[in-house]
Amino acid sequence: AGSTRLEIQSAWPLTLPASGASAEHFAKQLEVSGADSLKVRLYSAGKLVPSLQIFDAVQQGTLDAGYTSPLYVAGRFPAVQLFGGVPFGPDALEYVGWIYNGGGLDIWREIYAKQGVVTVPCGIMDSEAGGWYKFEINSIDDLKGKKIRFAGLAGEVMKKSGASVVLLGGGDIYPNLERGVIDGTEFSMPAIDAAMGFEKVAPYYYLPGWHQPAAITELIINKRKWDRMSAQQHALIENACKDTMLWTVTSTSVANSEAIEKFKAAGTEIKSFPPSVLEKFKSSTDEVLKEQSEKNADFKRVLDSLNAYREKVALWSKNRS
Amino acid sequence: MSVALVILLFSAFLIFLFTGFPVAFVLGGVGVLFAVLGSVLADVWGYYDVAEIRSIGFVANRIFSTISNYSLIPMSMFIFMGYLLDRSGVAERLIAAMHKVLGRTPGGLSIAVVFIGVILAASTGIIGASVVLLSTIALPSMLNAGYARWLSAGTVGATGCLGILIPPSIMLVVMGDQLRLPVGDLFTGAILPGLLLALCFVSFIFIVALIRPETMPATKDSAERFDRRALWDLVGALVVPLVLVIAVLGSIVAGIASPTEASGIGAAGAMVLAKANGRLSWKELKDVCYATGRTVAFLYALIFGASCFSVVLRGYGGDEIIENALHFLSLGPNGTLILVLGIIFLLGFFLDWMEIVLIVAPLLMPILLQFGLDPIWVAVLIAICLQTSFLTPPVGMALFYIRKAAPAEFSLADIYKGAIPFVLLQLFVLVLVACFPQLVTGLL
Amino acid sequence: MSFPRYLSQKIDYVSALTGKSASLVLPVLVITILVNVSLRYVFNIGLIELEELQWHLNAIVVVLCLGYTFQHDEHVRVDVLSHRFSPKTRAWLEIMGLLLLFFPFTALVTWHTWHIAAYSWELREGSPMPSGLPARYLIKGVMALGNSIFVLQGFSILLQKLSFVAGNSNEQHTKSGDTI
Numbered sequence: 001a002g003s004t005r006l007e008i009q010s011a012w013p014l015t016l017p018a019s020g021a022s023a024e025h026f027a028k029q030l031e032v033s034g035a036d037s038l039k040v041r042l043y044s045a046g047k048l049v050p051s052l053q054i055f056d057a058v059q060q061g062t063l064d065a066g067y068t069s070p071l072y073v074a075g076r077f078p079a080v081q082l083f084g085g086v087p088f089g090p091d092a093l094e095y096v097g098w099i100y101n102g103g104g105l106d107i108w109r110e111i112y113a114k115q116g117v118v119t120v121p122c123g124i125m126d127s128e129a130g131g132w133y134k135f136e137i138n139s140i141d142d143l144k145g146k147k148i149r150f151a152g153l154a155g156e157v158m159k160k161s162g163a164s165v166v167l168l169g170g171g172d173i174y175p176n177l178e179r180g181v182i183d184g185t186e187f188s189m190p191a192i193d194a195a196m197g198f199e200k201v202a203p204y205y206y207l208p209g210w211h212q213p214a215a216i217t218e219l220i221i222n223k224r225k226w227d228r229m230s231a232q233q234h235a236l237i238e239n240a241c242k243d244t245m246l247w248t249v250t251s252t253s254v255a256n257s258e259a260i261e262k263f264k265a266a267g268t269e270i271k272s273f274p275p276s277v278l279e280k281f282k283s284s285t286d287e288v289l290k291e292q293s294e295k296n297a298d299f300k301r302v303l304d305s306l307n308a309y310r311e312k313v314a315l316w317s318k319n320r321s
Numbered sequence: 322m323s324v325a326l327v328i329l330l331f332s333a334f335l336i337f338l339f340t341g342f343p344v345a346f347v348l349g350g351v352g353v354l355f356a357v358l359g360s361v362l363a364d365v366w367g368y369y370d371v372a373e374i375r376s377i378g379f380v381a382n383r384i385f386s387t388i389s390n391y392s393l394i395p396m397s398m399f400i401f402m403g404y405l406l407d408r409s410g411v412a413e414r415l416i417a418a419m420h421k422v423l424g425r426t427p428g429g430l431s432i433a434v435v436f437i438g439v440i441l442a443a444s445t446g447i448i449g450a451s452v453v454l455l456s457t458i459a460l461p462s463m464l465n466a467g468y469a470r471w472l473s474a475g476t477v478g479a480t481g482c483l484g485i486l487i488p489p490s491i492m493l494v495v496m497g498d499q500l501r502l503p504v505g506d507l508f509t510g511a512i513l514p515g516l517l518l519a520l521c522f523v524s525f526i527f528i529v530a531l532i533r534p535e536t537m538p539a540t541k542d543s544a545e546r547f548d549r550r551a552l553w554d555l556v557g558a559l560v561v562p563l564v565l566v567i568a569v570l571g572s573i574v575a576g577i578a579s580p581t582e583a584s585g586i587g588a589a590g591a592m593v594l595a596k597a598n599g600r601l602s603w604k605e606l607k608d609v610c611y612a613t614g615r616t617v618a619f620l621y622a623l624i625f626g627a628s629c630f631s632v633v634l635r636g637y638g639g640d641e642i643i644e645n646a647l648h649f650l651s652l653g654p655n656g657t658l659i660l661v662l663g664i665i666f667l668l669g670f671f672l673d674w675m676e677i678v679l680i681v682a683p684l685l686m687p688i689l690l691q692f693g694l695d696p697i698w699v700a701v702l703i704a705i706c707l708q709t710s711f712l713t714p715p716v717g718m719a720l721f722y723i724r725k726a727a728p729a730e731f732s733l734a735d736i737y738k739g740a741i742p743f744v745l746l747q748l749f750v751l752v753l754v755a756c757f758p759q760l761v762t763g764l765l
Numbered sequence: 766m767s768f769p770r771y772l773s774q775k776i777d778y779v780s781a782l783t784g785k786s787a788s789l790v791l792p793v794l795v796i797t798i799l800v801n802v803s804l805r806y807v808f809n810i811g812l813i814e815l816e817e818l819q820w821h822l823n824a825i826v827v828v829l830c831l832g833y834t835f836q837h838d839e840h841v842r843v844d845v846l847s848h849r850f851s852p853k854t855r856a857w858l859e860i861m862g863l864l865l866l867f868f869p870f871t872a873l874v875t876w877h878t879w880h881i882a883a884y885s886w887e888l889r890e891g892s893p894m895p896s897g898l899p900a901r902y903l904i905k906g907v908m909a910l911g912n913s914i915f916v917l918q919g920f921s922i923l924l925q926k927l928s929f930v931a932g933n934s935n936e937q938h939t940k941s942g943d944t945i
């Protein structure tokens with residue numbers, strides 16, 4: 001198909017570790033391997049279209065492709081959230097296993113195919129942290145009435161745990177936490193949290209990030225555009241994405257460790273959720289997933305596929321280390 | 322080629338701007354014209370560093386994102402609140418009381434105007450409404466008292482603009498959205514610079530009154546007596562707006578409520594106060610709603626138009642061209658900051674704050690932040706710099722509103738001449754805040 | 766009355782009616798914020814639905830007042846040069862502006878907004894937050910509707926200006942819709 005031009009927008013600033021930086025890595029990778037065959041023009045978050053609307057723009061063909069998270073289309077396709085990161089869900093290894101060897105990618109592509117969009121998994125992020133809090137969490141009752149910023153399925157879990165869940169844009173989290181408008185927030189992994197300076201305004205940092213043990217980012221491409229490309233071009237893109245996955249998941253290990261070190265030095269107390277609290281989160285998560293499955297057939301289908309795979313590998317995943 | 326096209330894009334905007342066609346449509350329309358041009362360049366000549374016509378689809382996405390933006394709600398609420406206060410009679414009561422208290426002091430009326438301007442500014446921040454209000458209630462009495470016309474016009478114009486800097490300010494709300502900065506921090510950071518500006522105005526008036534008393538003679542009218550009753554009138558007139566200021570700003574700065582929540586409370590408070598003053602019939606409330614709806618719509622229309630222009634500008638690589646140009650000059654942090662503020666000052670002669678905040682600030686801000694400068698401080702510096710745009714001809718919103726609302730005795734020359742000292746004072750405060758960042762960061 | 770004039774008056778009527786009705790949503794927005802604040806601070810209840818309702822209400826005001834504002838000629842203009850021109854020249858400039866700038870911009874955007882609304886309807890799109898407001902296609906539909914009225918209002922003004930330069934009307938800008 002000769003040389004193809006591909007306009008891509010990232011859902012995150014290109015300087016953001018793991019997410020935006022992965023988009024940049026992917027584009028650079030393609031620049032080298034794609035050489036004359038693919039001409040990529042990568043835009044940072046919000047340059048052309050707001051992050052939450054990348055899917056629409058790609059669907060309509062206004063944008064050729066987007067580097068984004070499946071979590072951002074939860075309002076359109078609730079099932080797709082399960083590809084973006086699930087509370088008490090799979091870790092990175094299990095996730096990738098399910099996507100490539102457990103039929104995950106096939107269902108995912110099937111859901112998008114009706115929309116005229118092709119997805120290529122293009123990054124997998126290590127576990128997030130459990131969030132920043134201005135209060136100690138010793139029992140589930142400590143969450144009662146607390147104003148907490150949490151998104152998506154995990155937000156529902158928090159609601160079931162008695163917290164009052166608040167919606168806030170990225171830039172508004174810090175000042176609202178600082179002033180006590182909110183009492184706690186989930187954000188991202190330590191390496192990314194470090195850039196936000198939360199350690200200055202919240203004394204407790206909780207681990208682990210039960211709400212998202214791993215997250216997948218995707219490259220979505222307009223199907224007409226995709227179909228006009230050759231098999232070689234498809235392979236170039238898919239391979240660059242697989243390379244990016246490996247890069248993403250390993251790009252933050254050192255930085256996460258260093259960030260926790262930095263938080264400790266700043267006087268942050270690094271804490272673990274007590275088992276009783278995690279148990280309650282887990283049972284609430286099961287409820288939330290069940291409710292969503294009842295509401296949406298696709299959601300149930302994806303969840304069943306994911307659970308089936310996890311069961312298949314359970315004897316090994318639980319005992320390997 | 323890209324550079325030439327980007328220059329052409331800006332020139333087309335300026336040319337169409339001066340036809341007097343609404344700015345929002347000029348921004349959007351020029352964007353579309355250049356997207357069409359881009360498609361031709363790409364399809365016919367294979368030149369791809371352009372925005373193509375399909376990118377107008379992004380504009381629709383961005384419009385949805387703008388109207389679904391929770392953080393922009395304070396804009397509507399503060400405007401609503403402003404119109405309510407405008408109708409509540411608070412300002413008239415204040416000026417009558419101030420007149421009695423300060424009328425017999427040389428320059429007293431001017432100082433009273435600044436004082437009321439600050440109160441108005443802290444309770445709302447609609448430039449048009451504030452300038453018109455001050456023009457209609459203060460300029461006639463200043464004229465009668467024999468004040469120099471240029472000085473009266475300048476005082477009213479400059480003071481009426483304080484509301485856009487002193488929080489709550491719709492400009493800071495829009496800046497927060499465009500520059501991805503927390504509105505609460507911008508509000509807090511702008512408080513001292515705003516008050517400092519007002520203080521400079523008062524000092525200037527005071528000094529002029531001492532050096533050239535004939536420009537601001539004391540009132541000889543014996544009715545304007547300063548007595549205990551006058552003082553109580555003043556206190557009574559002050560209570561109403563002060564309650565609102567404390568409720569709205571206090572809850573934002575103290576962290577009790579988010580700006581959106583506080584703005585809603587403020588609007589509710591203004592409704593209650595207007596009702597209590599007996600000024601809020603159903604008809605009045607409806608009129609306030611209509612006026613607010615129209616003001617909100619014109620502000621959003623500008624955002625939509627600017628959004629179109631920006632998308633097309635980015636398609637043509639405008640971001641990178643400007644970034645590269647500034648990097649090429651390699652002026653370092655201070656030099657770049659001075660250059661950027663200088664550019665904004667010059668653009669302020671021709672453009673309003675909206676266009677600058679929507680198009681220019683997002684282009685220049687990231688370059689400044691690369692130097693590690695404090696974003697809130699930089700944003701407040703830009704906000705102070707934008708104060709001048711209201712008073713610099715040919716396009717200055719304050720000048721425009723004074724022209725509309727001032728008594729016929731005020732000539733265009735009076736209005737322009739009056740603006741000069743106040744623009745200089747604004748620049749003086751800009752320099753002060755640039756030299757002493759604590760003025761912004763101190764309260765954060 | 767000539768047909769263009771009749772049509773222009775009808776359009777004005779519709780856009781004033783929508784704009785005015787929409788702006789009466791403002792007090793409702795104030796009350797919604799108050800309820801949300803009291804629930805949060807007094808009863809410790811945070812409702813995502815109420816927060817989303819706030820921007821829905823604000824969006825209704827914004828998009829449905831676009832045309833109404835144009836009718837009142839309150840979209841900001843830079844008139845330093847143009848206020849010296851004759852009314853006829855100004856009318857010609859307005860006609861050129863409408864045809865060259867306003868319609869290309871608003872019509873194209875409106876076409877896309879209908880596209881967005883239709884797609885949202887097709888998906889029966891809701892909020893990305895599980896407990897957010899359902900039926901996002903409604904507000905996207907309002908966005909498309911508001912933009913459409915905006916385009917129509919431009920058409921009404923075009924008719925008025927054409928009739929003015931053709932010498933059929935003395936008044937340049939009738940605000941007939943304002944008699945509601």
Ligand code: NA
Nearest residue numbers: 442446484489
């Ligand atoms: Na203000």
Ligand code: NA
Nearest residue numbers: 669670710716
């Ligand atoms: Na100016």
